[in-house]
Every structure is written in structure tokens, then in C-alpha cells.
Amino acid sequence: MDHISYAYGTNHFDQDQELKAVLRHFWADHNVHWSTLSQFGQWAGQEIYEAVYHIDHEAPPVLIAHDLDGQRIDRVRLSPAEKRILTETAWIMASPYQGQGWPYHYALLYLVGDPGIGCILTITGQTVYALNKYAQGIPDQARIQSDLLSGKAWGATWMTESQGGSDLGANQTVAEPRGDVWLLTGDKYFASGAGLNDYAITTARPQGFPAGPKGLALFLLPRLNPKGTLNYHVRRLKDKSATRAVPSGEVELNGSEAYLIGNAAEGIYYTLENLTVSRLANAVAAMATGKKAHLEVLGRVARRTSFGRLLRDHPLIRRDLTDLAVRSAAGLALTFYGIEKFDASWRDRPPYTDRYHLTRFITHLAKNRTADHAAAMTQMGMELFGGLGFLEEYAVARWHREALITPIWEGPSNIQALDFLETIQRHKVQDSFLDDLGTRLERAGTSVATQAMAVLEERLSRLASLNGREAQWYAKDGLTVIADAAQVALLYSMAQDQGERYAKLAELYAARFLDHQEYPAWVDTDQDVWGGERHA
């Protein structure tokens, strides 16, 4: 990796000034874990960084259908590098259940950075989430949870079927009660973790339940049934353009034995709640891919010369570095604001409290807008490497491929927009959101802050007042614009305790994304904004 990456071998925590500022601002307990994060950052920048490149390029999981004795096993063979990384990162899923909170979990996931490894950790964590919160009396439940949190077993979340991923209500998998278990029959069409996992949570419709999403229950599906034989088959693995570390397959359920989680009639709530966990993880992964490209670029512009100058001494390069810094700080602020709210509300249950609905609203803002930031940052990263940026043999190109999954899985932008609209029209989250951000903007006391508040008020009241197809039409634009005004508010809020740099970033973000103007030229001489930690 030494010769193909500038970010390799560096500490990805110590040099990430945006992450450190965001954690200090949004996470009261950050001090307790600071030295562990720094150690983890060194490991993330070295072993993990090398392993994920290797897995993507040379050693993705391979499906083995039969063992040497001719038994159907449907197991993936992992490279030793992937096995080691997975075993040694499994512990990061445990922090929410050990009283250390979600910000710690998501900060570690961000440092891992790779969406494929991040997916395996997240779907395993989500399996525990559903069991821990809603399941009762599943045989061996405590051992299963403990195995999942310690790398002895892996989990998965299988909802999507070929006729619909967004439209979960179109699920055709059926569940038939048989004594203490349920027999599930159907196909799961995008099943990440397939062949690797030991347990999955999956949706199915119990006989006699209504059509649509409300008729779905949630089940725990072990890979092996109690007799020790295969409980389902993996038809094949998908050939993906990125996230290759995680095997994603097609799974056939044919009378597969499964255990009901919680109350069958609440299955769709558990499923959607689980999506909040993975949408936050998605926002984390998006900003992480952007940051990996950003770190590569900071190394590049300090070495490469053109026209007799270092790249970073040209005004337009500084303009591009400004864009990377602004997006990184803003996207991370929105993400960890959502995580802070989730940390306070994740124990809420259906029909939920107002604060949980607010968390969900912020999660839609973050999931959607960070995916845009990730695509723009990683694309810019490639471009700033010139021709080398387009070559797969160097490290930077991969991050753009990885970033492009973040707008798609866990619900594409249209689905985020529709769900976000529901939190406004049905759950009326806008008043508490405006209260919270309004206080932060008022404290900033600038004309830009006043403008951001006006944007929030206008867009939210407009979306609340529209109906039917017209409301849907404007929902996606509203989702973006409200996220942008929120990022301005959060950067201003960070300026209160993280320094003047964050007030500048708030104003730069507003100029670019609320006013749609170019970044102002004064930034050219302000290295504090664009220089990155190691060059500051």
C-alpha cells in the first residue's frame, strides 16, 4: 500500500479534525474513549486500509456450494485478511449494549470506513438490536446475542424481494406456524451476509395477515435448523461494482424454520426501526468514504507540482480543498446530530414518542444528503489525482465506487423523501426541530443564520401544507434544502465550542448550498479552512 496510497499508514483519527470536533460537540462522553479512538485510528489507517483494498481487488468472498463430502453447505470462503479484520472489529457492535452509547459505535464504524465491512458489522448489530429489544423466549437467545457481539457469529437483515425493495408491503414470503417455530417460504433477493451469516432477521407474512406492510412480521432465521441441517439455500452471490467485502446473495426459503420476534402485528415497526440504525450507519459510511478520499487528496496536493508550484498552492486547488472540508464538516455534523438524538430515543417502542419521530426525521436528512456529499467528495478526490485517479491500481478510485452505494441501499432518495414527508405531515416533528435549530441559529446572530432559519420555516410550513401528489413532488427538494439549512445551523452551533473555523464553514456552506454561489475568494489565504490537520 505504501506506493499506491498517501492515506495508508497514517492515523485516520488523529488527522481528522472534522471528526474530532464533531465528537467533542455532539458526544458528552467523548473524553472517556479518546485514546481508544486514537489507537483504533492508527489501526484503521494501516491494517484495515490495506485489507479492504486487497479484499476488493484480489480476494472477495467466494460461495462454496458443496463440501468435500458432497454436502450442500452454501458457505462463503473469506480471505484470511477479511477474517482477521472482522474478528478484530466485532467488538465495536457491543458498545450500545454495554452502556457506552451509539456515538462510540458509529465513530468506530466511521474509522473502519469501508462500506462492505461496515455492512457486515451493521447487519450483525441490527440482528442483535431486534433480538435485544423485542425478542423473548427464543431458544439460546442470550448465547446467540453474545456470539453476534463477539465475532463468533454473524447476522443479516433480509427484507428485499425481487418484486420490491422500497415497497416492502409487496413481500410474498409467507410464514406458517408449526409448534414453537414458523416455517418460512419465499425468496429474498438482496441478502447481504448470505453465506457468511449464522442468523438473519427477515420479514414474512403470517397466514391470514393482511396484504401490505402492516401484515409483515419479523423473524429470526438461523442458518441451521435444530437438526443441524441447512435451513435455506443461497442461490448465488451478486456481482457488485463495490462493497465486495460483504457477500450479497439471493436466498431461497423453503419451509425454513424461524422464530417470531416480539408481537407479529408489530413486525413492520421493528423493521422500520431497524432501518433507522442502518440509515445512520449509511450516513456514517458515506462521510467515511468521502474522508478517505479527502485524506488521499491532502497527501497528493502536498507532493505533486504543476506549473512550478505544489498543487495546493494554486487557487483552484484550494477552492476544491475548501469544498472537501466544508462537505466533510457539515455532513458529519448532521450525521452525529442524528446519532445524538438516536442515542436518547432508541429505547422508545411503538407507537413511539415525539423524540423518536424527530430522530427519524433527522435520519432521513442525514442519510440522503451525506450520500450526495460522498459522491461529490470521492469524485473530486479522483479528479485531483489527475489520470492516476482513474486507475484502479491506486487507492483513491475505489472510494468513489464505494460511495455510490450510499444513495441506493437503505432506501434511495425518493424513499427517504416520502418517509421524511410522513414525519412532517403525520407526526408534526417540525415544531421541535425548529425550536432546537432556531436556538442554535439565534445564538449565532448573523444574517446568514437568519437566512437559514427563514429557509427552514418556509420549507417546513410549505411541505406541511401540501397534499397528495403535489406534496410528494416537492418532498425531495425539501429534504435537500432543509438538510442544507440544518447543516448551517449545526456548524454555527459547533463554533460555540470548537472555534471560529466552524462559523466560517457555516458561512461557506450557506454560500454554496443555500445561495448557490461560488465559495468566496478570501478562503484562498485561509489555510485553517482547507489545509487539513496534518498541514495546519
Ligand SMILES: Cc1cc2nc3c(=O)[nH]c(=O)nc-3n(C[C@H](O)[C@H](O)[C@H](O)COP(=O)(O)OP(=O)(O)OC[C@H]3O[C@@H](n4cnc5c(N)ncnc54)[C@H](O)[C@@H]3O)c2cc1C
Ligand atoms: C449491494 C446491495 C446490498 C443489499 N443488501 C440488502 C440486504 O441485505 N437486505 C435487504 O433487504 N435489501 C438489500 N439490498 C436491497 C436494497 O435495500 C434495495 O435495492 C433498495 O431498497 C431499493 O429497492 P429496489 O432495488 O427494489 O428498487 P425499487 O424499489 O424498484 O426502486 C427503484 C427506484 O424507484 C424509486 N421508487 C420506488 N418507489 C417509489 C415511489 N413510491 N415514489 C417515488 N420513487 C419510488 C426508488 O427510489 C428507486 O430510485 C441491497 C442492495 C444492494 C445494491
